[in-house]
Amino acid sequence: MAGRNKIYNEEEALDKAIGVFWEKGYENASSRDLQKAMGIGMGSFYLAYKGGKQELFIKSMDRFFSVYPTHALSMLKTIENPVEVIRQYYYVMADPNGQFRQFGCYFSNAIIQIADPDLKNTAIGHVVTVANAFSAALLRAKEAGIIQPTIPQEMWNIYLLNLWTGLNTAKFIEKDVSKMKAVIDFSLRVFE
Amino acid sequence: MAGRNKIYNEEEALDKAIGVFWEKGYENASSRDLQKAMGIGMGSFYLAYKGGKQELFIKSMDRFFSVYPTHALSMLKTIENPVEVIRQYYYVMADPNGQFRQFGCYFSNAIIQIADPDLKNTAIGHVVTVANAFSAALLRAKEAGIIQPTIPQEMWNIYLLNLWTGLNTAKFIEKDVSKMKAVIDFSLRVFE
């Protein structure tokens, strides 16, 4: 494969793009905003992402997924009680000073902000994957007798997703983190 | 007050603007989109809304608030059990074929879609007002012995808001209305 080498690092550039999308939202992030942050020009941009902004956003979601939830998902395997892992995950999401700051959940935001079915479904796919992992861990814990959920099993996924995406909006309404945490604790009791 | 009369009806025009904002989202609704739907031209638009799109959106939220939640809020006074009113309100929100269709909650969407603090706070103000009315009715019902909530009273508001805004996103993930309704029922049990 002859030819000039890429002068930029693809993953680093994707991370920069995530920053722009996250802060400004999909629509408000212009291709020039993205190029500037990614440190690449027009030529490289449309060479790497022939589908333009849309393709870049999908790749940024894939990148986000491979970076952020990883820690929680791996903890599910080492920590005995999955409810504690979920709790911490939700705590971070509800905390204005945490990793998600006031930007909110990258995927939940996309579901509400974007009409394009491809982008919306990509975002949905990622949150569902995480929710599935949560549910699977909860099931293992239930069968091991560690937890005694009072919520019917077929509701676990939607209940978790509903709590998750609710927090993403409610954190803007209730600025007191301790109150948000109290609601998370109360809502997760149905699994304990 | 001499001068030409308005050729358009202000409330009807606002309703048309709501339709555009609701379907396209704030950013994607251009001033020309709005003018076309409202049936007015540039001159009238910027005469009536000197603050442009921003001012129009705030007025559209006020209009939305004065039209849509009214029915539920008045039912709180006639129906004995407020939980049933809240349940129906949430049912409608989660139903892709209901009044809110796939557009979602006008205010919840705004909280996620819009960065502008004025617009965001207006949206927050309206959902909080509705949640307050729900909580007040629940308190009356509790004191009357109609319901025996198991959730601490200081959480009522955030819990209701969290459920509400969660449904607004989760309805895109779980398309089966009956499953959404099951989660609503389960989540509202803490008030019964």
Added chain:
DNA sequence: TCTAAATTGTATCAATTGATACAATTTAGA
């Protein structure tokens, strides 16, 4: 009937948008 105020519609602006064309540059491998 006259007049000043309110409303309307058209023309127009500069800035920004997503996107393409293409020459210049770089580089692996023959």
Added chain:
DNA sequence: TCTAAATTGTATCAATTGATACAATTTAGA
């Protein structure tokens, strides 16, 4: 060393954006 392929950067495009200017029109009240 040569060559074809890959990458980069600049120039440029038409379309759309929010917004203003202003002449024309309408109308209530003196």
